[in-house]
Amino acid sequence: MQTYPIPMVPGPVKVPEAVREVYRTDFGSADLESEFLELYQKTEANLKQILGTGNQVVMQSGEGMLGLWSALKSCLRPGDRVLAIATGVFGDGIAEMAGALGAQVRKISLAYNETISDLTAIEKAIVAFQPKMITAVHCETPSGTLNPLAEVGRLKKHHGVPLLYVDAVASAGGTAVRGDAWHIDLCLGGSQKCLSSLPNMAFVAVSDTAWEIIDQVNYMGYDALKPFQKAPAEGYFPYTPYWHGVAGLNAAAELILREGLPASFARHAAVAEYCRTRLTAMGLALFPAPNAVSSPTVTAVQVPGEWSWPEFDARLRRQGLVVGGSYGQLAGRVFRLGHMGTQANMELVKQALDVIERVMGE
Numbered sequence: 454m455q456t457y458p459i460p461m462v463p464g465p466v467k468v469p470e471a472v473r474e475v476y477r478t479d480f481g482s483a484d485l486e487s488e489f490l491e492l493y494q495k496t497e498a499n500l501k502q503i504l505g506t507g508n509q510v511v512m513q514s515g516e517g518m519l520g521l522w523s524a525l526k527s528c529l530r531p532g533d534r535v536l537a538i539a540t541g542v543f544g545d546g547i548a549e550m551a552g553a554l555g556a557q558v559r560k561i562s563l564a565y566n567e568t569i570s571d572l573t574a575i576e577k578a579i580v581a582f583q584p585k586m587i588t589a590v591h592c593e594t595p596s597g598t599l600n601p602l603a604e605v606g607r608l609k610k611h612h613g614v615p616l617l618y619v620d621a622v623a624s625a626g627g628t629a630v631r632g633d634a635w636h637i638d639l640c641l642g643g644s645q646k647c648l649s650s651l652p653n654m655a656f657v658a659v660s661d662t663a664w665e666i667i668d669q670v671n672y673m674g675y676d677a678l679k680p681f682q683k684a685p686a687e688g689y690f691p692y693t694p695y696w697h698g699v700a701g702l703n704a705a706a707e708l709i710l711r712e713g714l715p716a717s718f719a720r721h722a723a724v725a726e727y728c729r730t731r732l733t734a735m736g737l738a739l740f741p742a743p744n745a746v747s748s749p750t751v752t753a754v755q756v757p758g759e760w761s762w763p764e765f766d767a768r769l770r771r772q773g774l775v776v777g778g779s780y781g782q783l784a785g786r787v788f789r790l791g792h793m794g795t796q797a798n799m800e801l802v803k804q805a806l807d808v809i810e811r812v813m814g815e
């Protein structure tokens with residue numbers, strides 16, 4: 454296939470050799486070998502560090518969206534109240550998904566270029582609506598923004614909301630996710646963003662309260678969380694576990710932990726800062742509003758007025774750079790540089806910006 458020397462798509466990202474190497478092993482049956490269980494537990498311990506939690510972490514075979522659905526379906530019954538904080542494509546999507554499951558959804562909507570700041574409306578809605586679950590997105594990848602969540606977590610705890618559901622798929626590993634400090638009950642991650650593995654594993658940290666609710670709701674299905682509560686202890690998984698997928702995820706997590714989380718976060722922050730500074734200097738407009746928090750893992754930029762997106766994209770590709778477009782109301786208007794995981798590399802980001810600069814000059 455056509456590959457590009459400068460990959461900057463915000464997931465799936467460039468997969469490092471140490472992760473690809475794992476897939477060469479002809480693993481045995483994960484159902485039979487105790488080695489798989491040891492690997493699963495080691496991977497879980499590594500993901501706990503990345504998600505800032507002591508809660509059990511469930512790993513499922515499938516990409517990020519699987520976890521998003523799985524956690525909703527396992528915790529919600531028709532009629533349950535969900536307060537969805539929507540500041541972008543994923544926030545709106547999660548609200549729709551909860552609605553499709555029959556939940557009563559109330560949305561707190563912000564413009565897609567904004568991030569959570571004033572908590573007044575959220576607190577009012579919590580008090581008036583008494584939700585069972587609050588949903589939020591940490592990094593809104595299509596917008597290049599990062600929602601501060603500490604205050605949302607504090608409100609959740611203060612008002613006794615049972616569940617806080619957080620999509621941390623595009624932030625985990627690239628910036629601090631404090632699952633426990635932010636009182637997150639369902640903290641969702643995926644393998645192909647900052648972790649830089651293949652798009653094949655979803656993981657979710659599940660709090661004790663969430664397990665109680667999962668038990669009561671008793672959702673059964675291929676994507677159900679319930680069977681995973683006792684699976685690692687008893688060694689019986691609901692379907693054949695994906696040994697390669699777990700091993701790849703573990704290798705990816707270990708790369709980050711060996712580097713050290715603070716070092717990984719600093720690397721992401723530095724390339725993001727460099728990226729924003731150079732784009733602005735070229736006369737390009739960043740998509741996030743000036744008072745919004747930009748994500749250290751992805752930068753969203755407005756497609757320059759004199760270009761159509763397909764033409765701009767084609768020019769970048771001709772020079773070896775592939776970036777992401779965007780989705781929903783942002784499609785065709787915004788493009789994105791995914792400097793996450795392996796792509797949070799200063800040399801690579803410099804090359805990407807050199808290409809953009811040359812194309813802008815054409």
Ligand SMILES: *Cc1c(COP(=O)(O)O)cnc(C)c1O
Binds near residue numbers: 464521652
């Ligand atoms: C990538 C992503 C997901 C998961 O989507 P995939 O289908 O796994 O690509 C979920 N939430 C956010 C914010 C993401 O960036």
